[in-house]
Amino acid sequence: MEIKILEKKEPEIRFLVEGIKPSFASALRRVMISEIPTMAIEWVDFKKNDSALNDEIIANRLGQIPLTFDKKAYNLPSECSCGGKGCSRCQVKLTLKKKGPCTVYSSDLKSTAKDVKPVYDKIPIVELLEGQEIQLEAIAQLGTGREHAKWQGAVVGYKNLPKIKILKESKNPEDLVNSCPRGVLKLEGKKVVVKNPLDCNLCMNCVERHPDEIKVEAVEDSFIFNVETVCGRPVEDVVITAVEVLEKKMKEFIKLVKKIK
Numbered sequence: 001m002e003i004k005i006l007e008k009k010e011p012e013i014r015f016l017v018e019g020i021k022p023s024f025a026s027a028l029r030r031v032m033i034s035e036i037p038t039m040a041i042e043w044v045d046f047k048k049n050d051s052a053l054n055d056e057i058i059a060n061r062l063g064q065i066p067l068t069f070d071k072k073a074y075n076l077p078s079e080c081s082c083g084g085k086g087c088s089r090c091q092v093k094l095t096l097k098k099k100g101p102c103t104v105y106s107s108d109l110k111s112t113a114k115d116v117k118p119v120y121d122k123i124p125i126v127e128l129l130e131g132q133e134i135q136l137e138a139i140a141q142l143g144t145g146r147e148h149a150k151w152q153g154a155v156v157g158y159k160n161l162p163k164i165k166i167l168k169e170s171k172n173p174e175d176l177v178n179s180c181p182r183g184v185l186k187l188e189g190k191k192v193v194v195k196n197p198l199d200c201n202l203c204m205n206c207v208e209r210h211p212d213e214i215k216v217e218a219v220e221d222s223f224i225f226n227v228e229t230v231c232g233r234p235v236e237d238v239v240i241t242a243v244e245v246l247e248k249k250m251k252e253f254i255k256l257v258k259k260i261k
């Protein structure tokens with residue numbers, strides 16, 4: 001297996017993995033999406049809500065706000081020494097108190113822990129008119145995307161590595177170049193060349209229009225991943241943690257298989 005970073009700029013990363021099976025690529029994607037522990041608001045206690053939105057709607061919006069956290073400081077409730085009853089090792093309290101007229105943003109949430117705060121300050125929660133007020137206490141805890149989408153770790157997509165070959169000189173080079181919607185093919189003089197092969201999405205439009213002049217294949221054991229973190233964890237951390245989770249699951253599977261008589 002070989003891994004190559006193609007592009008990295010928070011909150012996204014693009015990398016190539018060679019020498020793996022499609023099943024492994026699919027498993028890695030699923031783990032990054034749904035099995036990475038992230039922090040999100042789980043419980044909300046409203047003291048006052050004069051806004052036009054119901055408590056349930058505001059609570060749902062609060063749950064969708066991604067929160068930063070120190071991964072070494074907190075446990076999943078199911079793995080905490082308190083047994084999931086709630087303690088400083090698995091829960092964090094946030095408070096909100098605002099009076100209108102104003103727009104309430106994620107930055108208005110005040111946390112009892114310095115490391116736990118909204119990733120983005122300008123996520124709108126609710127608009128308050130003159131005389132309207134909102135007061136609440138919220139509890140945030142770790143969870144995974146398998147439980148609820150608010151704990152989703154990342155948005156992940158992948159595709160096979162494309163392999164493109166110009167078979168012969170094109171009779172209509174301009175049409176061949178224009179047949180690629182991704183701008184992979186370029187014209188140098190009267191010659192068609194492959195400039196950005198990794199941008200190819202294997203639509204095969206060029207092959208359909210010029211079957212004798214170009215060949216496009218999918219490399220079956222190589223995949224390009226596009227990962228965007230949607231939680232409070234850096235995108236690189238999402239990928240590394242996903243590999244660790246996948247490794248742990250495989251070790252557990254091996255142990256169970258060995259127990260079979």
